[in-house]
Amino acid sequence: MGADLPHPFDPLSLAEIETAIATVKKAHGDVLFNVVTVQEPRKAEMTAWLEGPETAPRPKRVADVVVIAPGGKVYDGLVDLAEPKITKWELLDGEQPIITMEELQLVEHIARKDPKVIEQCVISGIPAEDMHKVYCDPWTIGYDERFGSGVRLQQAFMYYRPDVDSCQYQYPLDFCPIYDADKQEIIAIDVPTLRRPLSKVAPADYHPAAVEARGGYRSDIKPINITQPEGVSFEIKGREIEWQNWKFHIGFSYREGIVLNNITFNDKGTVRPIFYRLSLAEMVVPYGNPERPHQRKHALDQGEYGAGYMANSLSLGCDCKGSIHYLDAHFPTRAGGLRTIKNAICIHEEDAGILFKHVDFRDDSVIVTRGRKLIVQQVFTAANYEYVVAWVFHQDGTIQPEIKLTGILNTYAMLPDEDTHGWGTQVFPGVNAHNHQHLFCLRVDANVDGPNNTVFVNDAVPSPHPVGSAENFYGNGFFSRRTKLATAGASRTDYDGATSRTWEICNPSKLNPYSRKPVSYKLVSREVPGLLPKPGSLVWKRAAFARHTVHVTPYADDQLWPAGRHVPQTSGEPSRGLPEWIGDGAASIDDTDVVLWHTFGLTHFPAPEDFPVMPAEPMTLLLRPRNFFASNPVLDVPPSYSSTPSQVAAGGKGVTDAADRMSRLAFGQANREG
Amino acid sequence: MGADLPHPFDPLSLAEIETAIATVKKAHGDVLFNVVTVQEPRKAEMTAWLEGPETAPRPKRVADVVVIAPGGKVYDGLVDLAEPKITKWELLDGEQPIITMEELQLVEHIARKDPKVIEQCVISGIPAEDMHKVYCDPWTIGYDERFGSGVRLQQAFMYYRPDVDSCQYQYPLDFCPIYDADKQEIIAIDVPTLRRPLSKVAPADYHPAAVEARGGYRSDIKPINITQPEGVSFEIKGREIEWQNWKFHIGFSYREGIVLNNITFNDKGTVRPIFYRLSLAEMVVPYGNPERPHQRKHALDQGEYGAGYMANSLSLGCDCKGSIHYLDAHFPTRAGGLRTIKNAICIHEEDAGILFKHVDFRDDSVIVTRGRKLIVQQVFTAANYEYVVAWVFHQDGTIQPEIKLTGILNTYAMLPDEDTHGWGTQVFPGVNAHNHQHLFCLRVDANVDGPNNTVFVNDAVPSPHPVGSAENFYGNGFFSRRTKLATAGASRTDYDGATSRTWEICNPSKLNPYSRKPVSYKLVSREVPGLLPKPGSLVWKRAAFARHTVHVTPYADDQLWPAGRHVPQTSGEPSRGLPEWIGDGAASIDDTDVVLWHTFGLTHFPAPEDFPVMPAEPMTLLLRPRNFFASNPVLDVPPSYSSTPSQVAAGGKGVTDAADRMSRLAFGQANREG
Ligand SMILES: [Co+2]
């Protein structure tokens, strides 16, 4: 087995994508390629190979293919890339595969030429000759019961730009064409009863010419330089990274974007597995305006467009600062060509402030050690919104997924004195930004010291005994109540702010030598709004993963995406993904290979501060080792300064002083450069 | 009025402290000075002066003094520093002033010589000649009903060091002497029924020699240099700082540490007030082991020791990295001398990643702008624990208090096979770390576009109408329910995770021009465990502020500290501070000068990862402008890169490229230095 073979976790290479496409084309002619991605290795085979790469067979490279054939026929296929040959070819019925960027690009051109769209633009106050100033953001239609799932549809949110460089979200139009992707034509337009003509307000743009016209840029920000003259502290071989005892494989899927596999931590020489696979597996952005047709605004962006397909090409010194390593992403084009997103993933280190510190008040003997973090990051653009997704690794064993939201609000037209009825906010004259939630589903394929894990809920609760009782005389007793989640059905659990609820993924067979508690990783997540659309609502049916903060399922190959494999235009009857897998709920999740699904996010009531483009709003959670290590695992990180009592008593003799010599007093030194 | 006069918000200078001490000594002889601090200017006078410094009288400089006179008599005094003369001198009855570091230092020396302490050490297995290896952490006694409040007491947590450089928290002793600070002697010892002799386990220290003996430090961390060759972006005059439209005064009190006053934001030329004063005003760390005498472990660290008095002297390149400005802190010694903590506050900027970004999917036209933050920080050591307190200012108007916890767990002895009964965790052989909470009280003296503000609770809730109804056919309706807090009594409110509850401090007289909602700052805080000690418990009585997530009171001079002015040994009967001020709860807090008190923090169930010294655990919250600005206030921050559709169409002509040229590919460039 040559070292030049792809790692079984690797995304398909350009050559592999080409092979898959050629194999399919040979057998099935000119089809449109919505997906050509790696079929992830079957876990049993992969685990055997990871444990014994010399003896176990290397998992095969298989392409997972989704195509649309003439007539709108959708096929799911598998291509064994070694042969190469097609090993599965299945016609789907009433399922719509992911919508590609190429499909999205088409809609605007077609809408601009559609007579009924032009008619509505004219009614809105746009002359027919100005149709080149009309723009549309095509979105998944979600689900519209008038059309069902059999016809491939998009809805087109309409906007106007007075100038080609203006931000069109300032000029939303009030009607909504529906686009048939098979026919490539507009088949209907939703027109509201209350008409809202095009706003005549002057734009307030954010591009440089507009800012200059308003008085220009601020000039009082001095540069901050971040450099690593001796290089970075991580090593990369292929797509496997090693940094500060961590080792893991960095994949990238059209669907989830960054996928982290086989995450291990070298604990004093013992390589301990922690997670088999981590990713953001799905998301949903339900909007809260109940008036038709706004109920259709609830994109499941990963299943419907793909966080990989929408990935930005990142730019050194702009998106990324410091010493950066990039990885590209490769995808098919629809016609069967190749597309590369250069710099789809950036990897870098940051200083993380004080890692630990203690001062003895007796003599001021002190240790202060600075921390470092590793960040694996991507940005994706979902029409108006930007999502900055960072996987932050800490030296102490903590993994911290962090998402920043920026970009632009989805906007709708409003009349000058219109009442938003609380469903939205006027963020600019004539612009109504509707309430919405951003709910993400973190998929945690656990492997905490081995595959057999159990999940517990931890609640911080007071002693049950009253104040004045012998057991709790002063009333201060409290403890962590652990509740085992024994079955998939019982695993549906919600955040409880009153008990600071956490979830603990533990290995019941491995006990910490000191605490004698099972080794575990704890999910600490506080940005966990419930799904506000009601039980039985369209969103509740389609995005079932968002009904609960946590679900746990026994591991099964191919159960990757909690709203199902093909998400566009699902009716939610029945709900796909998690509810199908959980079924009657009887499956044991105790001391077995389990996957934890965690829904987190935020509820966004827009305000004018968010317009015309939003300052990034961060949101984060922690996966923390608890009872996993026998002691603080970062004691061997060199301190910046350390003095012991005996060194203090000796007048400082022998102290460790490794303070960063590049730091300076802000006003105490002459400028060293420039 | 000379420019050399102190700003009325300034802490007392060394000269002013000297004047106050001399004035008191002259009148009252040799007393012990527990406090000599600035009496903060009366708000009415101060506001008048801030508005018209040329016409309004400059607020007087007054020293607020607390002394202990011979016989343990405690006096509260005021000294008018201009004259100078004593304007108030009041004997207190049964109140104990803050415990100073000097008082704490004494206890260990006395305990080591006390025969009954020696006797207990011998029982524990320590030879009497090894008393120099016995250490004690003196803590406030909290409240012990056997002794009441009249005698000044501390409890001494006992430890052992096999070696002078060993961490004594590995060797807790099981008994607890009680120290009388007036008599300077041990007056009692709490001895448990179940005895736990000194652990014989070998130490696992974190000092360099110990790490070297275990195999040494990791050597794979490459330097990260952070430099500002053109200087910093902030300006400081005296203690007033200006940065990115922000302006505020940085004070420092013995009690609260960093105090921020008169925080304003320059909104396109209009200086808009936001907060009159911000600080961490109190904290409490209740421990959850209900067995005597552990109920006494619930330090109100700020009221009982002082976050200023316990401040670390920060060190360039260790605690702080980059271009740093420091401010010192000045305090009296007990005997009436002077004490300076050099570098008690550090101030610096950091890169803050992507501030905003948007890509147009049509043509990849893009804007990406990097953000910056300003950090005003201190560290204080409360015996075993370190608290890193940072006030982070963002360019977009957000203020983000952030606290990191590090240092060492408070530990108690346990037998090898002892059951902790869930009240603690064995983190090391023989070491029981008890469950505890860290609860902080953020005091927000609001001034949102003027002094008259109102606080609302915001809850994200679904439409009341059922799925299928005309009003909510698809079930997706949701909105933000606003509830006015009209009276101090009604202001006692708790976090509700199910509604992602936030609190909004608004100015009902100023409406946002677009949203037509009152301008506001919103409190977004998710780390908000309830107080786990029960209603009626000792902690509940003493730390009443911690009973609710939010209280709101009408402003009153001198209502600064929510557990009262003198905290040590309060019985909680009646509860001091907030409950006294709120009284019958009838006071209006609607459209008037209000103070919001916010309790946040975390519940800490220790684990071996926390030992022997804890990796820093962060916790944060946001004060965010909502409907405060007419639009995104950072549009004039220069972008790193901007291309408009017309520029893209012109092949890139005219794009703005201000990418950071110091950034590098991790592996793509030869090393530039070294
Ligand atoms: Co949003």
Ligand SMILES: [Co+2]
């Ligand atoms: Co703690």
